[in-house]
Every structure is written in structure tokens, then in C-alpha cells.
Amino acid sequence: MAKTKSVYICQNCGVDSPKWIGKCPSCGEWNSYVEEIISKDTSPKIHIAGIQLVKQKPILISDVITTEETRIDTSCNELNRVLGGGLVPGSLVLIGGEPGIGKSTLVLQVVLNMKGKRTLYISGEESVTQLKMRAERLKFQNPDCYIVSETSLEQIFVHVQNIQPDVVIVDSIQTMATDTIESSPGSVSQVRECAAAILKFCKTSAIPVLLIGHINKEGSIAGPKVLEHIVDTVLQFEGDQHYMYRILRSIKNRFGSTSEMGIFEMQQNGLREVSNPSELLLSQNHEGLSGVAIASAIEGIRPFLIEVQGLVSSAAYGTPQRSSTGFDLRRLNMLLAVLEKRAGFKIAQKDVFLNIAGGIKVNDPAIDLAVISAILSSNVDIAIAKHVCVAGEVGLSGEIRPINRIEQRILEAEKLGFEKMIIPDFNLKSLNLSKLNIQLVQVKKVEEAFRVLFK
Numbered sequence: 001m002a003k004t005k006s007v008y009i010c011q012n013c014g015v016d017s018p019k020w021i022g023k024c025p026s027c028g029e030w031n032s033y034v035e036e037i038i039s040k041d042t043s044p045k046i047h048i049a050g051i052q053l054v055k056q057k058p059i060l061i062s063d064v065i066t067t068e069e070t071r072i073d074t075s076c077n078e079l080n081r082v083l084g085g086g087l088v089p090g091s092l093v094l095i096g097g098e099p100g101i102g103k104s105t106l107v108l109q110v111v112l113n114m115k116g117k118r119t120l121y122i123s124g125e126e127s128v129t130q131l132k133m134r135a136e137r138l139k140f141q142n143p144d145c146y147i148v149s150e151t152s153l154e155q156i157f158v159h160v161q162n163i164q165p166d167v168v169i170v171d172s173i174q175t176m177a178t179d180t181i182e183s184s185p186g187s188v189s190q191v192r193e194c195a196a197a198i199l200k201f202c203k204t205s206a207i208p209v210l211l212i213g214h215i216n217k218e219g220s221i222a223g224p225k226v227l228e229h230i231v232d233t234v235l236q237f238e239g240d241q242h243y244m245y246r247i248l249r250s251i252k253n254r255f256g257s258t259s260e261m262g263i264f265e266m267q268q269n270g271l272r273e274v275s276n277p278s279e280l281l282l283s284q285n286h287e288g289l290s291g292v293a294i295a296s297a298i299e300g301i302r303p304f305l306i307e308v309q310g311l312v313s314s315a316a317y318g319t320p321q322r323s324s325t326g327f328d329l330r331r332l333n334m335l336l337a338v339l340e341k342r343a344g345f346k347i348a349q350k351d352v353f354l355n356i357a358g359g360i361k362v363n364d365p366a367i368d369l370a371v372i373s374a375i376l377s378s379n380v381d382i383a384i385a386k387h388v389c390v391a392g393e394v395g396l397s398g399e400i401r402p403i404n405r406i407e408q409r410i411l412e413a414e415k416l417g418f419e420k421m422i423i424p425d426f427n428l429k430s431l432n433l434s435k436l437n438i439q440l441v442q443v444k445k446v447e448e449a450f451r452v453l454f455k
Contacts, residue, residue, distance in 0.1 A: 076273065092209050097236065126149065127149050167207070297391075345379060366391045390453075414437060418438060
């Protein structure tokens with residue numbers, strides 16, 4: 001007979017305690033301990049229907065025969081790019097994001113577009129009627145798409161055995177529960193056991209599974225941290241609900257790069273892929289407006305131009321404000337110190353506001369030069385010419401450091417009609433200037449860049 005005992009488990013980090021405590025000693029969260037019944041049984045916890053588990057034995061790595069895996073096309077170019085070329089058979093992909101950001105819409109739109117693939121969409125949050133209404137709004141049709149509303153993990157494996165799908169979607173992992181764990185769905189134990197069982201199913205059947213996950217108030221995936229370790233790929237679907245753009249980023253990817261980014265536009269009938277983000281992230285016309293600089297950035301393998309907006313004004317209160325949207329605030333403070341110390345511009349007693357247009361977040365250090373150019377443009381109230389874009393990393397000594405993949409940045413700027421581009425001096429040595437129709441100005445220090453921009 002199975003032995004049962006009661007323990008208290010933190011719902012934020014998964015640390016257990018024999019008694020209830022108010023503050024978790026591991027993560028510092030208050031009132032996060034919930035009582036759960038743990039049963040110890042010698043029998044297998046979860047039976048995966050239709051899957052024959054074979055005991056493995058160690059073999060030499062040289063004896064392993066590998067074949068070229070054919071990735072499954074998701075029919076969505078942006079998702080394929082972030083995944084590294086498509087879905088790998090037998091992979092477990094976790095997609096997280098804020099409520100209402102469009103996770104379920106994205107996944108349902110993808111499976112409805114996968115013509116020729118049998119898909120099974122399992123929803124623990126919506127009924128089949130609600131899923132049908134959502135599919136009609138998206139206006140996509142797939143005759144091989146099966147839907148079911150189910151929260152029992154054992155019943156899910158029965159449905160998978162009966163239908164034999166090519167792709168499985170679980171929406172969401174926090175609503176799934178197994179009978180072997182005596183706790184409510186969404187608890188640390190349920191999420192951990194369900195994810196581990198689904199992972200075993202993926203590896204033994206070679207069927208890819210897409211999991212949709214909730215996030216907590218801090219923005220990380222809800223449930224135990226082990227959930228992110230179990231899955232093969234973790235994708236973050238983010239964006240401000242007040243903007244129409246949605247960004248799909250790869251946080252972890254065992255089969256591809258983690259620096260890729262996919263951009264979508266939220267519309268009435270679903271998500272539209274943005275193949276050329278540069279044209280959308282640039283405003284129509286900023287001629288004559290100070291505080292605007294165009295930067296050439298790269299996310300993954302994709303170059304695009306973004307609009308950096310800066311505003312410098314007199315401090316209304318004793319302490320100057322520093323505010324940044326879409327850019328690291330600590331790096332902004334560093335760049336302001338470089339302007340103060342190396343370039344001699346007195347802005348320590350002024351409010352500085354920075355914004356990356358379009359509501360996206362950029363981590364590329366090559367936009368440093370555009371940030372200080374926009375701030376200085378607002379400070380002196382002189383507009384930067386609309387046909388000029390900049391790219392360069394700023395060092396603490398005020399030097400313009402070289403950046404990677406400069407040729408792709410230049411070609412993107414040339415394609416969008418820019419006539420002049422300011423780049424680091426070192427990058428010019430490896431360029432073939434004969435094919436370029438854009439004027440390149442190389443600079444070594446921030447003072448040289450300012451003389452070119454504000455002459």
C-alpha cells in the first residue's frame with residue numbers, strides 16, 4: 001500500500017518544507033507555501049498509452065548512427081526562424097507570455113496552416129466550441145486538425161494513441177493534471193510530473209509537442225524552474241498590448257540559436273508575419289524634429305533599422321529623472337556619463353528620456369552611438385538629417401568600438417534609401433566598397449561622430 005505524507009511546497013521555486021512558513025528561504029516569496037499530499041508508490045507513476053519503453057544500455061559514442069533529421073515545416077516563416085528551421089521530431093517546445101498577448105492565437109494559427117500534417121490541439125482552458133469560434137475568426141482551414149478539451153494527462157495519451165498525430169499542442173501545461181499526484185492542477189508537483197511524462201512521450205514516439213505556459217508577476221515561466229530545464233526549447237512571446245507588434249524570442253534552444261527574433265503584427269483576424277520590420281519600425285517622417293536618430297541593429301541573423309527617440313529637458317525637481325523604454329537603463333546611465341566626462345556636455349542636472357519606437361526591446365550594443373546622438377540632438381535642439389543612420393558601440397573612454405556583421409547593416413540601410421552611414425573606423429578595413437552606393441563615414445571617437453552629425 002502506498003505511503004502518504006503531507007509536505008508544504010513553495011509554488012514559486014519548488015522548495016519543500018515539513019511545515020508551513022510565511023517567507024520562502026530560497027526565493028524570498030511571501031505566502032507561497034501550499035500543502036500537498038505526497039504518495040510513495042513502487043509502481044510506475046504514469047503509463048504512456050501505446051508506447052513500449054525499452055531499457056537502454058550504454059554504448060560507445062562512435063557506434064551511434066546518426067541520420068539527417070528532417071525538420072517539420074510549421075508554415076510560419078517567423079516561427080521557423082526562431083526554432084532554427086522548423087520543428088525537430090520528438091522535441092518539446094514551451095511558449096510563454098503574458099495573458100492576452102496571443103499565445104493561443106499564434107499556436108492555433110500555426111496548426112491550422114500546417115496542411116498535410118495531422119495535428120491534435122488539446123485545450124484545458126477552452127471548450128471545443130470556443131476553439132471553433134477562434135478558428136473561424138482566424139479564417140484558416142485544416143481538415144486534419146483535431147481538437148479536444150481535456151485536462152487529464154492519462155486521457156491525453158489515450159487520445160494521442162487513437163489519432164496518431166504528427167504534432168501535439170497542449171494549452172496550457174498549468175491546467176494539466178495526473179491522477180498519480182494528489183494536488184491541484186498548476187501546482188509544482190503536477191507541472192513537474194506532467195512535463196516529465198510528456199517529455200518521455202516525445203522522445204519515445206518522435207512526435208513534437210508544443211506546450212503553452214503561463215508566467216508569473218515577475219515575467220518568468222510559472223511553476224518550478226525545472227520545467228525550463230526539461231523542455232528542449234523555451235520561446236518568449238512578448239509585446240505591449242497597447243502596441244500592435246508582438247516579438248517571439250528564443251530563450252533556450254537545443255537545436256538552434258538563442259539570438260533569433262520573430263516579429264508579428266496583431267490584427268483583427270490573427271497575427272501577420274512582419275517580413276521587413278525596418279519599414280514598420282521607422283516613422284513616416286521625422287525631418288526637422290530633434291532627438292531622433294536611426295540605428296542599424298541586428299537580432300539573430302536579421303538586420304533592421306530602428307528609430308531611437310531622446311528627450312532632454314530641465315529637471316523640474318531636485319533630482320533629475322532617467323527613464324528608458326526598450327533599452328537598458330543602466331547602459332543609458334553609462335552612456336550619459338561618457339557624454340559628461342569625455343564629450344564635455346553638461347546634462348547631469350537635466351531629465352533624460354529614451355524610447356525605442358515600436359515598443360520593442362533591443363539588446364544590440366551597436367545602437368549606443370544612436371542613443372547618445374538622439375540625446376545630444378534633443379539637448380542642442382538640432383535635428384539629424386533624415387538620410388543618415390549610425391551604428392557603433394561606445395566605450396567608456398569615448399571611443400567608437402567595432403561591431404559585428406557590418407556589411408549586413410550597411411546593405412539594409414542602403415536598401416531603405418539612406419545616403420550616409422556613420423560606422424566605426426576599424427570596420428572599414430574589411431569592407432568591399434566597390435559594391436556599395438552609400439557614403440560611409442568612419443569615426444574613432446564620439447566627438448568625430450558629433451561633428452559629422454551636427455556640422
